[in-house]
């Protein structure tokens with residue numbers, strides 16, 4: 680079966696993870712959170728006491744980085760070796776260093792290859808893959824490519840609502856400096872050619888999920904129509920060339 684790949688990029692707090700997971704569940708698709716892999720590697724470096732200022736220690740760590748992730752949107756998990764790190768990778772100490780880990784070219788090529796392998800092995804009819812470079816690097820040929828945005832104010836408001844006990848202005852400062860650092864590696868603020876922008880600033884969560892699901896449905900319907908057309912053309916070509924037996 681042909682897997683429908685849906686690629687979603689966007690800045691921190693735009694709703695990539697939560698919206699992609701909910702949309703995947705609605706569509707019966709798999710879900711791949713690529714940011715979780717960068718976070719898990721950052722967590723692994725902290726556990727091992729690896730210096731993340733220089734790139735060498737991080738690159739060396741890749742050979743021992745035993746990462747696994749759940750792609751069922753209803754049974755999401757992130758593991759490193761025998762440790763379930765699903766919650767730990769969201770800790771502020773990980774968020775603080777993740778961009779330093781993600782800027783290393785060897786890390787990016789290693790993880791991009793891993794993402795493609797995971798995408799190729801999904802059992803479902805489709806997969807939603809979300810991150811920063813999915814529409815441009817990981818899956819530029821995806822059937823549906825989306826840039827999910829929201830104003831900085833909306834994104835910061837959403838993120839600080841999630842992080843209880845952390846001062847809102849600290850969250851805002853950290854989010855904007857992480858976006859700035861990440862933007863130096865890949866452009867996820869501007870839609871590449873052929874990428875559809877969904878601005879969720881004035882949409883609630885359900886409306887945003889619906890916008891993604893709607894784009895997927897129309898792309899799949901369009902593809903179905905093209906396939907039917909091709910099939911009809913094929914048959915008429917066969918009929919044309921069939922020897923006429925009176």
Ligand SMILES: Nc1ncnc2c1ncn2[C@@H]1O[C@H](COP(=O)(O)OP(=O)(O)O)[C@@H](O)[C@H]1O
Pocket residue numbers: 689690691692693694695696697698837838841879882883884885887
């Ligand atoms: N359209 C929306 N309206 C309101 N809240 C939203 C919307 N989209 C996402 N959220 C909430 O914003 C927060 C950040 O979303 P998240 O999926 O973690 O973003 P990202 O993965 O892009 O960093 C979550 O609490 C999520 O439920």
Ligand SMILES: Nc1ccn([C@@H]2O[C@H](COP(=O)(O)OP(=O)(O)O)[C@@H](O)[C@H]2O)c(=O)n1
Pocket residue numbers: 690691692693696713714715717718777778779781809810811812813857861
């Ligand atoms: N495709 C991706 C996904 C994430 N990342 C990095 O991983 C970090 C964490 O990603 P995330 O999606 O979990 O971040 P949030 O937007 O959820 O806060 C980002 O800040 C980037 O540094 C990346 O470089 N490329």
